[in-house]
Amino acid sequence: MPIYEYVCPKCDVTFERLRPLSQAQQPADCPKCHKISRRKMSTFACFTASTGGVPKTIAGTSGGSCSSCSSGNCGTCAS
Numbered sequence: 001m002p003i004y005e006y007v008c009p010k011c012d013v014t015f016e017r018l019r020p021l022s023q024a025q026q027p028a029d030c031p032k033c034h035k036i037s038r039r040k041m042s043t044f045a046c047f048t049a050s051t052g053g054v055p056k057t058i059a060g061t062s063g064g065s066c067s068s069c070s071s072g073n074c075g076t077c078a079s
């Protein structure tokens, strides 16, 4: 299950949520003020096992994209 980062628009805190890929686009509530927070796309990390079983982190530059997909919501990122 992938980990997604969210940032609270009120207290500017960044937090992570472990959730299924199907819920990736759903907002999460801030752990401090419980305000609905959006996904933090700029630091989206993509984990892939294409390096022979060794997890490799690919930091997206923008839009949450990784080397193996055109969006931040691909099946490769889910494993």
Ligand SMILES: [Zn+2]
Pocket: 008, 009, 010, 011, 012, 013, 030, 031, 032, 033, 034, 035
């Ligand atoms: Zn907050």
